[in-house]
Amino acid sequence: MKYCFGVDIGGTTVKLGLFTEEGTLLDKWEIRTRRENFGEAILPDVADSLRKKREEKDIAISEIIGIGVGVPAPVSAEGIVRNTVNLGWGYKEVNKELKKLTELEVMTGNDANVAALGEMWLGAGKGQKNMIMVTLGTGVGGGIITDGRIMTGTNGAAAEIGHISVNDAEMEKCGCGKRGCLEQYASATGIKRLAAIRLSQDEEPSVLRGVQEPDAKAVFDALKKGDAVAEEIVEQFAAFLGYGLANIAVITDPALIVIGGGVSKAGDIMLPYIKKYFLEKAFFANQDTGFAIACLDNDAGICGAAKLMIDNQKTEM
Amino acid sequence: MKYCFGVDIGGTTVKLGLFTEEGTLLDKWEIRTRRENFGEAILPDVADSLRKKREEKDIAISEIIGIGVGVPAPVSAEGIVRNTVNLGWGYKEVNKELKKLTELEVMTGNDANVAALGEMWLGAGKGQKNMIMVTLGTGVGGGIITDGRIMTGTNGAAAEIGHISVNDAEMEKCGCGKRGCLEQYASATGIKRLAAIRLSQDEEPSVLRGVQEPDAKAVFDALKKGDAVAEEIVEQFAAFLGYGLANIAVITDPALIVIGGGVSKAGDIMLPYIKKYFLEKAFFANQDTGFAIACLDNDAGICGAAKLMIDNQKTEM
Numbered sequence: 001m002k003y004c005f006g007v008d009i010g011g012t013t014v015k016l017g018l019f020t021e022e023g024t025l026l027d028k029w030e031i032r033t034r035r036e037n038f039g040e041a042i043l044p045d046v047a048d049s050l051r052k053k054r055e056e057k058d059i060a061i062s063e064i065i066g067i068g069v070g071v072p073a074p075v076s077a078e079g080i081v082r083n084t085v086n087l088g089w090g091y092k093e094v095n096k097e098l099k100k101l102t103e104l105e106v107m108t109g110n111d112a113n114v115a116a117l118g119e120m121w122l123g124a125g126k127g128q129k130n131m132i133m134v135t136l137g138t139g140v141g142g143g144i145i146t147d148g149r150i151m152t153g154t155n156g157a158a159a160e161i162g163h164i165s166v167n168d169a170e171m172e173k174c175g176c177g178k179r180g181c182l183e184q185y186a187s188a189t190g191i192k193r194l195a196a197i198r199l200s201q202d203e204e205p206s207v208l209r210g211v212q213e214p215d216a217k218a219v220f221d222a223l224k225k226g227d228a229v230a231e232e233i234v235e236q237f238a239a240f241l242g243y244g245l246a247n248i249a250v251i252t253d254p255a256l257i258v259i260g261g262g263v264s265k266a267g268d269i270m271l272p273y274i275k276k277y278f279l280e281k282a283f284f285a286n287q288d289t290g291f292a293i294a295c296l297d298n299d300a301g302i303c304g305a306a307k308l309m310i311d312n313q314k315t316e317m
Numbered sequence: 318m319k320y321c322f323g324v325d326i327g328g329t330t331v332k333l334g335l336f337t338e339e340g341t342l343l344d345k346w347e348i349r350t351r352r353e354n355f356g357e358a359i360l361p362d363v364a365d366s367l368r369k370k371r372e373e374k375d376i377a378i379s380e381i382i383g384i385g386v387g388v389p390a391p392v393s394a395e396g397i398v399r400n401t402v403n404l405g406w407g408y409k410e411v412n413k414e415l416k417k418l419t420e421l422e423v424m425t426g427n428d429a430n431v432a433a434l435g436e437m438w439l440g441a442g443k444g445q446k447n448m449i450m451v452t453l454g455t456g457v458g459g460g461i462i463t464d465g466r467i468m469t470g471t472n473g474a475a476a477e478i479g480h481i482s483v484n485d486a487e488m489e490k491c492g493c494g495k496r497g498c499l500e501q502y503a504s505a506t507g508i509k510r511l512a513a514i515r516l517s518q519d520e521e522p523s524v525l526r527g528v529q530e531p532d533a534k535a536v537f538d539a540l541k542k543g544d545a546v547a548e549e550i551v552e553q554f555a556a557f558l559g560y561g562l563a564n565i566a567v568i569t570d571p572a573l574i575v576i577g578g579g580v581s582k583a584g585d586i587m588l589p590y591i592k593k594y595f596l597e598k599a600f601f602a603n604q605d606t607g608f609a610i611a612c613l614d615n616d617a618g619i620c621g622a623a624k625l626m627i628d629n630q631k632t633e634m
Contacts, residue, residue: 074602077464129471130470130471144568146463146468146469146470146475147394147466147468147469149464151463151464151468151569152463152464152570153447153463153569153570153571154446154447154570154571154572155570155602155603156570157570157600157602157603158463158568158569158570159568159570160567160568160570160600160602161567161568163567163600164564164567164568165560165563165564165598167485168484168485168560176600176601177601178598178600243482243485246482247481247482247564248568250477250478250480250481251461251475251476251477251478251481251565251568251569252468252470252475252568253469253470253471253472253473253474253475253476253477254470254471255471281482281495283474283477283480283493283495284493284494285391285472285474285477286472286474
C-alpha cells in the first residue's frame with residue numbers, strides 16, 4: 001500500500017492529511033500558518049509536521065508517493081508562486097523547497113483548483129471527468145476539471161470564475177477593478193449587497209427587515225420560511241449565477257457543476273433557482289449538465305492536493 | 318522516420334494530408350464527400366485514398382503512426398459521433414470503422430477543435446500550450462487548447478465559442494434559439510447584420526452605401542479606405558468579440574488568442590480593435606494575452622488531425 005500527503009496552506013492555518021493512494025483519509029490535522037518574516041517558516045513547519053506524522057505512523061519515505069500542496073495564489077506548472085500576499089511570500093519555488101526539506105516528490109496547485117479536484121476524487125463529483133466547481137465564499141472562486149485534470153492556464157490563473165462578467169450595465173466596481181463580475185452578485189458579500197438594494201426599494205414586509213444588515217445566511221433562512229422578498233433576492237442571485245455558469249458551460253462542456261463555499265451551506269434549496277436560470281441561458285448541448293452541492297467542506301483542499309500528487313506520479317510512470 | 322495521415326472531412330470535400338511525425342507536410346490532396354445513402358461511402362473512400370497514397374509513396378503500414386480525423390460534429394473520446402447532418406451520418410463509430418478499413422490506429426476530433434490544434438502545431442500558435450482559436454466564418458466556432466491538449470468536454474461540445482452570450486439585451490434570435498450569442502455579431506453573417514443596422518440608422522456618407530448588402534469583406538475594405546461608418550461597424554463587432562474573448566480568457570487563461578476563418582482574411586487591421594475591447598474587459602491576470610491571425614488557412618484541419626493522432630500515440634506508449 002502506498003500513501004500520499006495532502007497539504008492545504010491557508011492564511012491562518014495549514015491543513016494536512018494522510019491518504020492511501022486509493023483515497024482513504026487516514027488522518028488529518030492542522031498547524032498554525034506562521035506568516036512573519038515573509039512566511040519563511042511555513043514550508044519548514046509543514047516538513048517538520050509531516051516528518052513527525054510519518055514517524056508516528058511508522059511509514060518509510062519509500063512508501064510515500066509524495067506531497068500535494070494547495071496554496072492561495074496562481075501556481076505555475078513547476079510549482080512556482082509569485083507574491084502570495086496571504087502567506088507573506090514573494091517569489092517561492094514551492095515544489096523545489098519542500099522537496100529539499102522532505103526528500104519527497106511535491107506537486108503544488110492553486111487552492112481553489114485543488115479543492116475542485118478533491119470534490120471530484122472523494123466528494124460530490126465522484127466518478128466525473130469534466131466538472132466545474134464554483135466556490136461561493138467572501139469572494140467567488142473555483143476550479144475546472146477537464147478530462148480528469150485541473151485546467152491551470154498559462155499563468156496558473158484559469159477558472160477565475162468570480163471575474164467572468166455577467167452584467168455589462170453594472171456601475172459599481174468589483175474588487176478587481178472591473179464592473180459586473182459574478183463575484184459582485186454571487187459571493188456572500190454580493191448577496192448581502194443584493195439584499196440591501198432590494199430592501200431599500202420599498203417597504204414590502206419581510207422577516208429580513210428585523211435583521212440588521214442581512215447576510216447570505218439570513219436571506220436563505222428567510223427563503224426557507226417562505227419569505228417573498230428573500231425569494232426575490234435569491235432569484236436575482238441565481239439569475240446572475242445561472243447566466244455566468246451557462247457561459248462557462250458553453251466553453252467547457254461539463255457533466256456536473258458543484259457549488260461549494262460558505263454560501264452553499266444553505267444547501268439543496270438553492271439548486272432549483274440556479275438550475276432554472278442556467279437552463280434558460282444554456283446552449284442546447286449543455287442542457288443535461290448536473291448540479292450538486294459540495295460535500296467535503298474544509299477537507300476538499302487536502303483531498304485534492306493529495307490527488308494532484310497521485311495523478312502526477314501516475315503520469316510519470 | 319514515422320508518418321501520419323491527417324484527414325479533414327467536410328460537407329463538400331475531404332481534405333487529406335501526409336505528414337512526418339516532426340510536422341512536415343509531405344503531400345496534400347482532396348476527394349469529394351459522397352453524402353448519399355447516409356454518407357456510407359465516406360469512410361471507405363477515405364480508406365481507399367489513403368491506401369493508394371501509401372502505395373504511391375511506398376510506405377509500409379508499420380511506418381505509419383495512424384490517421385487523425387476531423388469531423389463537423391461533436392465527437393466523444395472514443396471517436397463516436399451522432400447525427401452529423403452535414404455528412405448524412407447518423408450514429409457512427411469513426412475510430413472503429415476506419416481502423417477496420419485501414420488496419421491503422423485512428424483518432425477523431427471535432428473539426429474546429431482539431432483546427433486549433435493544427436494552428437498550435439504548425440501555425441500561428443507554434444510553441445504555445447494554452448491557446449484559444451476562434452473561427453469567424455458563416456458562424457463562429459473554435460477550439461481551446463489547454464496544457465497542449467484539446468479541451469473536448471463531456472459531450473465533445475466544449476469551446477462552442479459562438480454561443481457564449483455577450484448581449485443579454487438582444488431581441489433577435491440566434492440560430493441556436495438563444496439571444497445575444499457571439500455568433501450574432503462576430504460571424505460573417507453577424508457583421509453583415511451589424512452593417513445593415515448601422516446603415517439604416519442615418520444618412521451619413523459611406524462607401525458602403527454604394528454596395529448592395531455590404532458583407533464582412535466590404536466592411537473591412539471600407540475600413541482600409543478610412544471610411545468612418547465602416548469603422549463604427551468594426552468597433553461594434555470588436556466590442557462584442559473582445560467582451561466574449563475576455564470572458565473566455567478569465568476561464569481558460571490562454572497565452573494566445575488566434576483569430577481564424579473567412580472574416581480573419583481582412584488581416585492584422587482587425588487586431589487593434591479586438592485588443593482594445595478585450596483589454597477593457599479582461600481580468601488583470603489576462604492582460605498580457607497575445608493575439609494573432611491564423612495562418613494555415615484550409616490546412617489547419619489536416620495538420621491538427623495528424624497532430625491529434627501523434628499526441629495520442631505518445632500518450633499510449
